[in-house]
Amino acid sequence: MSPSSTPTTLHAVTNDFVVKFANVNGSGSASANSMFAKAIFRMGIPVSPRNIFPSNIQGAPTWYEVRISDDGYLGRRGGQVELMVSVNPQSMAQDVEDVCPGGYFFYDNTYPLDFKLIRDDIHYIGLPLTQITNSNFDNPRLQQLFKNIIYVGSLAYLIGIEFSALEGIVSDTFAKKPKLIAPNVSALQLGFDEAKKAFSEPLPLQLKRSNKNDRKVLLEGNAACGLGAVFGGATVCAWYPITPSTSVAEGFEKYAKQLRVNADTGENNFAVIQAEDELSAIGMVIGANWNGARSFTATSGPGVSLMQEFLGLAYFAEVPAVLIDVQRTGPSTGMPTRTQQSDILISAYASHGDSKQILLFPATPKECFELTADAFDIADRLQTPVIMLTDLDLGMNEHICDELEWDDSRSYDRGKVLNAQDLEKIERFGRYLDVDGDGIPYRTVAGTHAEKGAFFTRGTSRDEYAVYTEKGEAYQRNMERLEVKWATAPKYLPKAIETRRDEANSLGVIHFGTSLEATHETLDVLSKEGRPANDLRILAFPFGDDVKAFIDKHAQVVIVEQNRDAQLKSLIVNELQIDPNRLHSVLHYNGDPISARQIRIGLEPILNISAGQHAQTAYEAS
């Protein structure tokens, strides 16, 4: 079936468009799609693939959106796409709508297209994928898998993916199963040849080798966290499965098996414990850290809710702990496979009573790696939980980032832990005594000394010598010392980062985590519009002095967040005593990763008002 009139043709573009794949969940499309993105990465072109997947094992629609940007914009672009690869009949109506005018709808034309799906302003390019697959492969499972590989081969012809890049990925993927290399390459070739046969010329959307990915790597934030935990010296990982954090523990285990198994004995210099629930997972982490091992857990919002009581114990009893929260869309079960930055307040003020927790906000896989390793030093140094807030977008999608680095001259900061010799020199050990005036006391680990250093760790009030007390003064002294420690904390935390800094700019944009790429792209857009702005990216809580200084020096301040309630703004207002009317918000919370277009739209009312007036925008994104 053909459209009734001829749609406009897109201007030829190179390395700057979006391809979206519409697949059926559980059909093996993920690996084919990943191969597509990786081939583009290997061609030296900046690429950012994102899975948009359902909470489902098999059958529901799932999408894979790949932005290709020679300018290096790695945030989600948003809006309609230039090329839709439609392999899922059930989502076809929506997928047709998602193509931009003049764009291409690539589909399996083994069966006729429903006439209701015909738009006259887009191009339909059909290839009989099912027929090609079925006539080349007998086994039904192989038919399904190779259909995915075949369309990648067709795309290689249509948009100019280097065939050698695809071949290289197949060889790497099946390095341990070399028998599978030839059939996969044949399937790619089949797709390529069939497309060439069917279409006289490739599309005006073309890829061309570039050199933008030198010294870059492509990986998921969760795997990077797992690797960071290995490098940071974690020995005990206790966790409970929950999307989107599960692959953190799996990443840790994978890398630990590669890097931490004693070659002589085969013994594991690590332990991964799948707990019965999140309460138990954090309990194990606290027990292990209490006993001097570095230990962490990974969870998502519902898990953080369950861990509240234990986090209060660790704060009050001063036990190190590392928690990686890969945030998803809340509240409650929310949208478990969609992203959000909405656990900020529950994490910052986790647990009942007066309690506050250290937070870290990585924005890239490289920062996931580095901050996870750092988190163990920070937790040991400050003897308190450290909660790292990543999100589904960062954790479960592959992102391009600078290659990972490790400085061999660095050594772990285990903080103030007394050994037997230290204890010998001390008249009386005071577990909660502020010896150094920084609010951080000295601790001991069980079994250190036969006579000295033992104490009873507890969540009940006690004096400086860990002796139980219900005396108000002693309780209050301890709470005030914890405040001194809190004031010490920023010294050990990563500083906020300013990337655009021009004294002449009156607009300052504050952002954190995965709003990074989209915010930077927005700043470029604003510069081109002649309205340049500065930015500050926050990496940790409690905030350093730099956050207040940034706010003070800008007439207008906007905070970009991926939640409804402007949670970071609340934290800034509350902790830095900032007038809330000084801070505007751009809020995005529909579960999709934030895009520059959305930020730009959100900024519009703020740019149109004079400094000092208040504006807040939220909207349903397209």
Add this chain to the structure above:
Amino acid sequence: MSFFKPNFRHPESPKNTLGLTTRAYEGGISTLCAGCGHDSISAAIMQAVWGLNIEPHRIAKMSGIGCSSKSPNYFLNKAHGFNSVHGRMPSVTTGANVANRELLYIGVSGDGDTASIGMGQFAHVIRRNLNMMYLVENNGCYGLTKGQDSATADAGSKNKKGRINPFESIDLVALALDLGATFVARSFSGDKEQLIPLMQAAMTHKGFALIDIVSPCVTFNNHAGSTKSYDYTRDHVQAGSVVDFVPVAQEITLDQIQGSTQNVELHNGDSVRLSKLSKDYDPTDRGHAIRTLLEHKAQDKLMTGLIYIEPESDNFHDTLNIPKTPLNSLKEDVLCPGKSALTSINEGLR
């Protein structure tokens, strides 16, 4: 409770092989009620550890919340302790134990802490066969909140306000047997002769060892009509076996034993000697143990002693395949793969 702890000790108090008297195993002054069963259990723990010739600081005392969980403060002052949160002692102990397998872990919990809020963690620490001694100081009620029924209160038992408990009780021993516990015992806080050797066997056992100890609450659950009172327990207790713990160095003599005896050798050569009331009872047969337990229950008898033991089993350390060197003592050179490893990882990510 008392407010004063005398310093005087008999100058000829016996010493263990470490040259220590029991004084080295004492703790702080108890704040529990006078006559509380838990204090007897604390005393038994001190005796048992002293008798095993273990240095106090090689022990970690773990607990949750409640009267029972306060008690680790009242024994072994030279050992670290961790009074965690309600019902969560098993998870904290699991983490601690995986971090340092060389210490001996004594978990002290209560019936509220274990059978209600902590039921999940209790079940799973058993499944993992964590190498620890888990004591339940079981009095059938919540003491610190003034005597509400707990989940181990027997159906038909009367509480202090005269209300009859309508709910079926949870038998922690039966549950532990069902979940695969490798050492299951029951005892009574008023029976030190039985309790101390049971504890010594439990601490020597490699794997999870439960001792469910009926420990009457003198303030809220020691009245007529309660099935967890001293009187009721004494009237209904029936020792399935009289237990003796025999260190490997000590010759086994049979002179004090009447009736049928059975010797179960532990992993390190120590053994548990059982003097059995019924010669048919085999504590290494889980099915038999469960059946016998149910028979006792049907006859309204409280079966005590060593109910089940599996002397050789893989505990959690074996399952995890972790080294003999405790994880908490591994140094950076072993833990951190370093820059060169990262270079090849980077290559794999292109």
